[in-house]
Amino acid sequence: MIDTLIWLVALPLASALATQLLPRYATAIVISTAIATSINAAALLYAVATHGVMLYQIGGWTAGLGIALRADGLSALLLMMAAIVLLASSIYASAYFNDNPLRRRFWPLWLLLWCSLNALLLSGDLFNLYVTLELLGLSAVALASLGGKTAALQAALRYLLVGLLGSMLFLAGVTLIYAGYGTLDLATLSRVVAAGPIAWSALALMTVGLLLKTALFPLHFWLPPAHGSAPAPVSAVLSALVVKATFYLVMRLWLDIFSEVVTPQAASIPGVLGAAAVLWGSWQALRAERLKLLAAYSTVAQLGYLFLFFPLLQALPAGAARDAAMGGLVILALTHGLAKSGLFLAIGIIQQRSGHDTIRDLDGTAQRLPATTFAIALSGIALIGLPPSGAFLGKWHLLAAAFSAGQWLWVVVIMIGTLLAAAYTFRVLGHAFGQQPYPRHPVTIAAEEWPALILSAFATIGLGLAGAPVWQLLKVSL
Amino acid sequence: MPELLLVCLAGLMLSLLLGLIRVLRGPEAGDRMMAAQLIGTTGVGMLLLLSLLLGQPALADVALILALLAAVAAAAFSGQQRETGND
């Protein structure tokens, strides 16, 4: 049972090696791995819900000397979201890449990315986290540059350099922690860490490195070109999961391990930057001419919402109100992950079928690709935060927290951001539902259209109506 | 008499710094590469002296690696790529 933790890392890695060795059977290997890993993630979620925090000591060495894997409610939920998104995107990608050599290069990197995501979410050791960050960053860059033209390569190169700078800053923070406290184990660290220059500067270094990778305004400059020019399934995973993984680490550090060290003034910094990200990202999304860029800027904005929670969680005393807000934060992150990956997959279909993704020329899309257009509409609902989507719940709790903490300013930001999101969503839908006089026959490609639809539907309906377990699971924390 | 080793170490460090000036000054790429070779050789000597002074026998292996790899950089420096065609 407890081996679930290590299999979540070992199986994608083993399959990555297998796809490199046996390219002929790669698709079959990937799909079966995706199914098995999703089952594993569900098993982990169940185990965490019933037994509490899971711990696995690699090599049998006690954590500290060796490395421990840990899973609590938060990491299990994110693992499950990653599994759902990656399973759907794997099925999608098996139809998306019709070029054989390209697909052969795609699968190993895809599985390495999955392995690194799971390893990051499970890791209980600071230096190990650095290693998983490197693996994640490198595989993401390689995927983003796949089959790309000059623009994609340029964006990928910038992504690489930004990612390396971020990892380096993170590593500098880890070094400080090790010099100051003599441990790398997160559980031990959260017990011994104390407010002071070492903890402050280490947290600052690690946070700046992670924010660079999470693309929080104004460190977001690399994201739109990188996410906007990657192949569709890659964009989906980059926007939904890769930035979320580093965001998870920021959460882990600020709200969990260093929570004693963080002051209200410090917590307002991510809040202010998040507000700027919401406004700037939404505005840029509204002005974008290409669908993919719109989606990428919308990611910048949606990440901003997540950071609005930081000053509120800092201000609220531990108790029901804070737990509710915490659940809102997580459900907002989950909804965005599912909705954004659904959106990117749907955009990929449009791009492949009509050869472009210019918003102005989308007329007739609804007649030709009804299922895909529906997926875009559903994910749009989730991005705006209309009921019954999970984002509605998330924003509701965000507003509730802002009211109960007496911080009114954030309410204005949320309002403006929501209005802008509605504007850019309806701008796309307005064009897509525009009629063409001589419509082409509707086409359906099950393997490509279903994943997008299911992801968006899950974000909009599934999480919104059945989001209650999230709050239950978050009670299981390290 | 470790003083002797220290004197040699100081002398080699001086030689390394002189080479450093040539590396920084150039003017040709060949000059810099040459000075880098001198720094490498000086480094081999210094590593061996340090190995005795600090009681770290493993530093002799480092010196051996440095000696073996000295030519790789020079070869890469002067290598001519084929203009066209396959390899």
Place this chain on the structure above:
Amino acid sequence: MIEVIAATLMLSGLIFFLCGSIGLLRLPDLYSRLHALTKADNLGLGLLLAGLALYQRDLLFALKLILIWLAVLAASSASAYLIAQYSRRQDTDR
């Protein structure tokens, strides 16, 4: 007695090293500088290592020193040749 020989060897190696680097700095053009460099590599390191071998009087260490010296000797002469060849090519291109 052996210590005196070792010291003499090492110090004379040092002199070759310093001559080499001063030559590298003072000589007028690349080719003559190259000439100075090889003195430091071959003789300087050789004498220094011979002195070290006598100083330490450990057979295995001495064998390693000989190996290092041979490697530097061969590598440095080859790389001096390669650098000279490269510079010639650059000069004729110009």
Place this chain on the structure above:
Amino acid sequence: MNATNMLFLDILLVIALLSLAWATLTATDARRSVILFIAFGLVLTLAWARLLAPDVALAEAAIGAGLSGALLLAAVQHHPRRALSSERQNTGKLANEKQNDSNPADLKSSVAIRWTLTLFCIALAFVLIWALLQALSSETSDTLAQSVSANLANSGVSNPVTAVLLNFRAYDTLLELAVLLTAVLGIFALSEQRTGYLPAGPVFNGLVSWLVPALILMAGYLLWVGAHAPGGAFQAGATLAAAGVILRLAGKRNIGLPVSKSYLNIILVIGSGLFLLVGLTMLALGRPFLDYPPAMAGYLILLIETAAMISIAATLILAFLGGRPRNREDRSC
């Protein structure tokens, strides 16, 4: 030897490192910058030696001073200065910053960015120094080092660095090998390999004929010595890769790598694959992942390191080739 006697050395090394680093960063010519970087690697090797870290010195000597210099020089040669102007129209290649320099507005903003970054780095350096001083003065006993030496007897090796890398924190090393594999797959994703080099002249061929066997022997020695003294798979792999690089530079075609793609894949994957297999075998035996039985640990570590060395060497050589291998038909010439 006490520390004060060597103070002159430390100060001079620091001065040399700082001036080389500054010159490397400010060099206008890429080739000059690379040569300065090689010199920097050489001095850094000495600094690591002085800091009593022979393992790191070994890695720096093999990778920093030797291989990455060759790698960067090959990259610079692939994009020579005279080709830059023609490349501005050529959109098929990786574009670099130079392309934007023609636009004065961009130039101004890039100068501003550079200054901002410089100031940021200086501030960062001060913060780091300050916090490090705080950390070092807080006198935490290094409990981790103590527990490493307490458990060394059960690790199967007597070199603490190898024990940490391949036993206590073997999971990190496994993932690092996956990082290397990802890097090489990323290089494959970018382009096909570069054209080779002209055949070497007699002097260079003479060098190759003794240097390649010597490097292979050295790699074997480093691999073996890693169990009880500084050395190990990474240093050995880098040394082995240097042999491949030299062969490539001499114009040899296959540089010791198999021509067939499936064999090439095997040697790329074998390092992480065998490592993972050993870990999972322990799982099958009812032990935790990567928990070697103490009696077998020494042998298992040597096995893993041998496979890792092969993969690391192949990775570094392929990085030097700068792209995925061409198809067999292309090799006809």
